[in-house]
Amino acid sequence: MKLLEPFIIKDLTIKNRIVMAPMCMYVASTEGDVQPFHLVHYPTRGFGGVGLVITEATAVESRGRISSHDLGIWNDSHIEGLKKLVQSVHQSGALIGIQLAHAGRKCKAENETIIAPSSLGFSQDYQTPKEMSLEDIKVVINAFKNGARRAKFAGYDIIEIHGAHGYLINQFLSPLSNQRNDQYGGNAVNRRRFLSEVIEAVRSEWNGPLILRLSAEEYAINGNHIEDTIELVKSLNHQVDAINVSSGGVVPVKFDVYPGYQMEYAKRIKALGYIVIGGGLITTDVECEKYLDNGSVDAIFLGRKLLNDPYFVLHTAAKNNRKDLVIQPYERGF
Numbered sequence: 001m002k003l004l005e006p007f008i009i010k011d012l013t014i015k016n017r018i019v020m021a022p023m024c025m026y027v028a029s030t031e032g033d034v035q036p037f038h039l040v041h042y043p044t045r046g047f048g049g050v051g052l053v054i055t056e057a058t059a060v061e062s063r064g065r066i067s068s069h070d071l072g073i074w075n076d077s078h079i080e081g082l083k084k085l086v087q088s089v090h091q092s093g094a095l096i097g098i099q100l101a102h103a104g105r106k107c108k109a110e111n112e113t114i115i116a117p118s119s120l121g122f123s124q125d126y127q128t129p130k131e132m133s134l135e136d137i138k139v140v141i142n143a144f145k146n147g148a149r150r151a152k153f154a155g156y157d158i159i160e161i162h163g164a165h166g167y168l169i170n171q172f173l174s175p176l177s178n179q180r181n182d183q184y185g186g187n188a189v190n191r192r193r194f195l196s197e198v199i200e201a202v203r204s205e206w207n208g209p210l211i212l213r214l215s216a217e218e219y220a221i222n223g224n225h226i227e228d229t230i231e232l233v234k235s236l237n238h239q240v241d242a243i244n245v246s247s248g249g250v251v252p253v254k255f256d257v258y259p260g261y262q263m264e265y266a267k268r269i270k271a272l273g274y275i276v277i278g279g280g281l282i283t284t285d286v287e288c289e290k291y292l293d294n295g296s297v298d299a300i301f302l303g304r305k306l307l308n309d310p311y312f313v314l315h316t317a318a319k320n321n322r323k324d325l326v327i328q329p330y331e332r333g334f
């Protein structure tokens with residue numbers, strides 16, 4: 001089956017098409033350091049056969065955390081723990097990507113002054129952010145650059161830039177959260193400038209495979225829709241190697257979710273000539289195969305399914321007459 005065949009991002013071959021979706025575990029120390037939990041949790045999915053593990057949103061600034069217990073990469077002191085995490089996943093047989101992130105106005109970490117493109121709170125449950133000055137913008141772009149440098153040093157195979165779910169980059173992209181009237185706002189080209197400068201900064205330190213995660217649809221009348229995202233992706237000119245297609249999170253609105261609800265967006269982005277990772281509420285190998293077969297995606301991300309069943313890939317391999325993919329120490333279990 002296609003799901004168990006390799007795919008390539010840039011020059012990196014990933015042994016199958018199952019990608020662990022980035023998922024905050026909220027168990028890092030208040031300084032953002034890796035804990036023993038991470039050194040078991042992530043390699044467990046690797047031993048379970050996942051081709052690529054993308055670890056949780058990792059903050060490039062302490063005020064860029066979602067919570068006080070996010071992983072961090074804002075300081076050289078984080079490198080040692082991240083290096084151990086990388087080694088632990090490598091020895092489990094998987095490749096590992098880091099998701100570089102900044103929460104902007106969705107930061108709920110304690111004792112932080114929060115920032116965003118405009119001084120508009122996400123909801124009543126969040127602080128009202130300070131509007132970023134041009135100097136703040138430079139500082140944050142530099143933090144992404146330093147994050148990439150540290151990720152390289154720690155040995156990651158892939159970097160993913162978190163441009164989705166209403167976090168800082170998405171806040172710049174969306175007219176709902178960006179009401180600036182300088183070169184970073186006012187029209188779509190200006191709203192993309194921050195992302196474009198972040199990519200450039202990351203690229204100045206990293207020439208390995210680079211993924212961008214986007215919210216392809218914001219589910220709000222005056223927000224970005226899939227057509228806007230298509231224009232955005234066209235404007236990237238392949239500065240990134242793959243797009244991880246997600247949706248929502250910019251404003252607190254309800255929308256319909258069902259297995260594969262984001263796949264139509266993924267398919268339209270894939271048609272632009274990008275390697276695409278897609279998913280959302282996918283729980284079976286049959287669904288995965290359907291979206292690979294119909295050309296919606298190159299690989300499937302699984303989030304909650306892998307929390308429920310870290311051995312999903314091994315179960316799938318055994319069920320589909322590919323017991324050869326089960327690692328030797330586990331053979332007698334399958």
Ligand SMILES: Cc1cc2nc3c(=O)[nH]c(=O)nc-3n(C[C@H](O)[C@H](O)[C@H](O)COP(=O)(O)O)c2cc1C
Pocket residue numbers: 021022023024025056057099162164165213246279280281282301302303304305
């Ligand atoms: C516990 C949890 C934490 C998450 N944290 C992140 C994150 O750090 N970064 C991110 O881009 N998405 C995050 N997500 C979204 C997932 O990556 C994924 O897109 C979403 O769960 C839908 O996929 P699923 O239905 O297979 O779980 C999180 C989801 C869950 C359930």
